[in-house]
Amino acid sequence: MRILIVEDEAELATLLAARLGAAGFVVDCLGDCADAFEAVLGAPYGLVLLDRRLPDGDGAALIPRLRAARPGLAVILLTALDQVAERVGGLDAGADDYLVKPFDMDELLARIRAALRRPGAAPSPPILCGQLSFDPAMRAVSVAGEALHLRRRELAILEVLIQRAGRVVPRERLLDAAFGCDDDITPASVETHISRLRRRLEASDAGVAIHAIRGVGYVVSTK
Numbered sequence: 001m002r003i004l005i006v007e008d009e010a011e012l013a014t015l016l017a018a019r020l021g022a023a024g025f026v027v028d029c030l031g032d033c034a035d036a037f038e039a040v041l042g043a044p045y046g047l048v049l050l051d052r053r054l055p056d057g058d059g060a061a062l063i064p065r066l067r068a069a070r071p072g073l074a075v076i077l078l079t080a081l082d083q084v085a086e087r088v089g090g091l092d093a094g095a096d097d098y099l100v101k102p103f104d105m106d107e108l109l110a111r112i113r114a115a116l117r118r119p120g121a122a123p124s125p126p127i128l129c130g131q132l133s134f135d136p137a138m139r140a141v142s143v144a145g146e147a148l149h150l151r152r153r154e155l156a157i158l159e160v161l162i163q164r165a166g167r168v169v170p171r172e173r174l175l176d177a178a179f180g181c182d183d184d185i186t187p188a189s190v191e192t193h194i195s196r197l198r199r200r201l202e203a204s205d206a207g208v209a210i211h212a213i214r215g216v217g218y219v220v221s222t223k
């Protein structure tokens with residue numbers, strides 16, 4: 001799952017990116033509305049953390065355009081504006097949730113999980129494939145009831161594959177899901193992570209195989 005942070009306070013943006021990265025999300029940071037809109041048009045973000053006071057306008061005013069560009073996108077507004085009218089205005093603009101700075105990072109993560117559970121943002125029942133179960137809202141993987149902890153990019157790749165189990169997923173789509181805009185990407189990037197993911201699935205007896213479809217992409221299926 002990719003998250004876009006739109007925040008012009010560099011220190012806070014860096015802190016947020018580190019924390020969300022550690023929580024297993026692939027994160028990009030941008031500092032204004034115009035760049036954020038371009039980014040949402042170009043990459044499959046599942047959620048945007050959006051500051052309101054941005055150099056080129058109010059983040060809340062951007063929400064309708066973001067939603068039009070990517071239906072189902074979850075949006076959480078981050079702001080120092082804590083007046084009731086401002087909160088109501090933010091939610092009326094279409095935000096899924098609203099956090100007033102300064103906020104607790106654990107609370108932010110809980111709100112992100114809640115926003116991703118909302119109808120239209122992400123399907124919520126666990127997806128089963130072989131012995132493997134994937135909970136889309138918690139982004140938790142288990143095999144025969146045992147938690148399987150994957151690295152961030154392995155998780156991002158599995159997330160996309162398992163949600164389309166039995167169907168071929170183009171390599172481009174996996175690249176988009178697993179790598180941020182500033183990451184170094186080589187032609188072997190996806191293969192490397194797929195190989196690791198295969199070993200993890202094999203070692204845990206998940207009963208799931210990832211097949212390469214030459215020149216196209218990958219498909220996950222039961223063994």
Ligand code: CA
Binds near residue numbers: 008051
């Ligand atoms: Ca700001």
